[in-house]
Amino acid sequence: MSVAENIRDDEDDRGFKSGIPDKVLHIDDVHKSFAGLHALSDVDLDVRKGETHAIIGPNGAGKSTLLNVCVGRLKPDRGAVIFDGDTLTGKSPHEINQLGVARVFQTPEVFLDLTVLENVMVPALSKRDGHFKLNPFKSFAGEKAIRQEAIDVIHSVGLHAQLNAPATSMSRGDKRRLELAMGLIQHPKLLLLDEPTAGMARHDTNATIDLLKKIKEGGMTKVIIEHDMHVVFSLADRISVLAGGRIIAQGTPDQIKNDPRVKEAYLGEEQV
């Protein structure tokens, strides 16, 4: 019996019925290796609708590789990623995004030459118009509804003071918040966050936690990769622990805290 199956039996105390109801993301037996190095081995993972699922693990455990497989950046050697009934494996990143999967990158990936507002409007237009629309005479400035929505989202991440500033002039922490806004504006069914608070000061980290909690109330499903345990235990409904490319434990934050395999493989002597 796999780790995932083991966990399914004893998780129902959090209100989820057995048989993984409303499964949004299903990672099925994914395997990925680079030049003989097994980055991911036999990874099985289910993410439920509306939950915040954290993936933790030591450096080199395969967390980012797993996210890259989910968004189409990497193709798995074996296995499949199924999102909301659609197989993501083999699809290109833009197709996966159009299905409702947005990603926030580990290192800020924004449009440096564009303003903060433009950075957020680009994904908003993508959500509305699809992956391509030839509209050379449709004015960007005339997009009043989307513009207002973008301004609201920028306000929610605390960047309203820099609305018309070019992204290139922003601090790293602000770029991360901008990236978050770029993800949120699309109202994705699944938001994948790769270390969303890395590089942020504690105050900003707490603000981001509050923001993500607020989003959670809206029912958006999230997968978070994070090193900061404060963030993980503040947000996660369930946690999966990756070590050496394998999932060694899955469960609620309390279960993970008390799992001896996690302590041994990831936390060591450190107290959670």
Place this chain on the structure above:
Amino acid sequence: MLSTFTRNDWLLLIGFAIIILVLPWALQPIGAAYPDLLQKIAIFGIFAIGFNILFGLTGYLSFGHAAFIGIGSYVSVWSFKLLTMNVLPAVILSVGMAAVFAFLIGYVSLRRSGIYFSILTLAFAQMSYNLAYSVLTPITNGETGLQVRAIRDSAAVSLRDGDVRLIDQAMGIQEIGVPITNFFGMKMSGYPGFYFCAVLLIICFFIAMCITKSNFGMMLKAIKSNQNRLNYTGIHTRPYLISAFVISGMYAGLAGSLLAVTDPIAGAERMQWTASGEVVLMTILGGAGTLVGPVLGAGLIKYAEQKVSSWNEGILHQAFSGLPDGLQNFFVEFFSFFVGEGWHLTLGFLFMVIVIFLPGGLMEGARRIASIFRKQRTDKADEANAVGQPAE
């Protein structure tokens, strides 16, 4: 679209239109107000504006846009030979054919980015150039070039030596002497030819403005900024790039067509890689990514090409006539390398200076000067406010 044009946008468009239309008077003091040069400034302005839609907005550097100039010219001359000397069908057919070829070349070339894209476009242009001189000579007339001829007397005469002009013949239009291109009767040589090109330049500028300010233009800028990120926001960048490439190719096709409109002959040299390189120089010199810059660059290069290349030692002796003989001879000897046939040296030097000191081209220079004036005004206003403040 027009409702979202700001006051500054309208001012820019109107200002641009006025400047272009008054060029025959404005350029008189520098001896550049003659139709041939004015036509070239307008035509290459169109070429550079189109090229800027691809290079300035997406960052994709094509070294093969001269191919579309050539295609535009050949299609126009064939339109004159087969259909009518009216330029309208020629222009429409040229732009359409350039779009078809741009789609085919763009579809293949845009499978790659960066230097590989540039090399692929260069390869296509060189291929077109060589084909025009070899297997396509029945269409291009090889080194002689494709020319407009008088309507042939019998079907036995080759199309290279005699034209048919089906529409003109059907309409009973009589030709006397050398056939001349026209726009519903208005001859397209001299100043009318310039104004025809100028109006199209203004229309092209307006379309480029719309594109730059549109959702589509924003996506193109996002491609330049971070193409990889754009893929993860759900945008398929390739159709956007192909569209930009085709639009850009259509501009080049129009420019090629206008070259044939003002001088109805088409030669393969228009497709040579140096012509592709020239538009790159024009765009960078004026300011890539700006609206006015490429036109400015085109004007400057065409002016230098016509004027500096016509200067000779006699003109240099006149210019340095105030100096003692020895010094005069030295300067004339030195500067003679930069004029006449050596005008490319002047262009190269100018290009180096601008790229090193003004990487954003002449438009960056204009912006810097404007910011100095703005700062001076702000400083004066601050001083005035400080004088008005009571001492603490």
